[in-house]
Structure formats: C-alpha cells, structure tokens
Amino acid sequence: MEWLDQARVPRISRVRITRPRFGSRPYTPEIPCGPVGQAAWIYEKFGIWTDSDRNPESVLTMDEMLDDITLYWLTNTAESAARFYWENSDVTMNAVRIDVPMGVTLFPKEFYTPPRAWAEKAFSNLVYWNKAGRGGHFAAFEQPKVFAEEVRRFGELFR
Structure with missing residues (x-):
C-alpha cells in the first residue's frame, strides 16, 4: 500500500x-x-x-x-x-462518485496518495492530475508557491 x-x-x-x-x-x-x-x-x-x-x-x-x-x-x-x-472513523475506502470537474495534486510527503485509478473511479471528470516535487500534509502552508501554481494550473483549464 x-x-x-x-x-x-x-x-x-x-x-x-x-x-x-x-x-x-x-x-x-x-x-x-x-x-x-x-x-x-x-x-x-x-x-x-x-x-x-x-x-x-x-x-x-x-x-x-x-x-x-x-x-x-x-x-x-x-x-x-x-x-x-x-x-470519519467508520468511513470505508469506497469512493462516492463526484461528477464535477476535479483536479488532484499529490504531494510526496502527504500520508494519503491514492493511485490515479482510484481517483478516476471516484471522479468521473478528472481533468487535472499532477505529482508535486515537494510538500506534505500542510502543502499550502509549507509550500505556498507550489500549491498556488497547482491551483492556477487547474484553473487555467477553464479559461
């Protein structure tokens, strides 16, 4: 795992x-x-x-x-x-389907980094997927420039 x-x-x-x-x-x-x-x-x-x-x-x-x-x-x-x-202790790993456009950025030191195949099952409209070079659980706090760039890249898909 x-x-x-x-x-x-x-x-x-x-x-x-x-x-x-x-x-x-x-x-x-x-x-x-x-x-x-x-x-x-x-x-x-x-x-x-x-x-x-x-x-x-x-x-x-x-x-x-x-x-x-x-x-x-x-x-x-x-x-x-x-x-x-x-x-949320009784929540299973069964995903609830989400149909709005979704973007996912995986930060290498975050403790939950699901496989893309899982994300694709949960997010029928997965339009952005990226693995950041650095960052952890507090990515927006510890790597604000990286986090902001990821948000910007996702947002640009809708311009």
Whole structure:
C-alpha cells in the first residue's frame, strides 16, 4: 500500500478515532494541560507531516508555526480539528462518485496518495492530475508557491 504511508498515519488516526479530545483542551492524560503541551503536540505534527525530514524549521519559520499553534489555542479549535478523524472513523475506502470537474495534486510527503485509478473511479471528470516535487500534509502552508501554481494550473483549464 504505497499510497498510504503506514509509518505516518495509523497511530495518530487510532488515537484520534478513539480519543478525539487528544491534543486539545481541557486536560487529557495524554498531554499536559496548557499551551505548552498543545504546542509540543502540534510542533511534532509539523515535524512528521511536512516535507522536512523531521526538521519543520526548514520549511516553516518559527513565527509561522507559533502563529498556527496560537490560533488553535486562542480559539480552542484543536479539538474540533481532531474530531474529523473520530467522526470519519467508520468511513470505508469506497469512493462516492463526484461528477464535477476535479483536479488532484499529490504531494510526496502527504500520508494519503491514492493511485490515479482510484481517483478516476471516484471522479468521473478528472481533468487535472499532477505529482508535486515537494510538500506534505500542510502543502499550502509549507509550500505556498507550489500549491498556488497547482491551483492556477487547474484553473487555467477553464479559461
């Protein structure tokens, strides 16, 4: 299953599926209560889920990461962001057919990179498919120029 990086996903998905409050307030036994514990949790995700060889400072500045971490803390939204995994824990890999024009860009360090054949089954009107040279789960954040260029290329198909 090269389309799913087993080393990067299963543990976090299992944690979030079984404990959706993991990594958020209020206190959970998994991490310390407070902004430092949440910062450590999110910083670790930047290291694992970016295209950075576990050195997130190579693709994001410390200020960018702290801005993101602070936004989650001040708005108390880490829990709702993690809840997605719990709410979708029973979703199968059976695709729901989508007939509008679709574009897909695969980023090499994203943990879910499906084969094109799967995308073609789900998207009857797949008009754009590309594999980016770099980027991970936070592609728009860590590689904004690459992400913007991909969006632009897809959009140009409709000019």
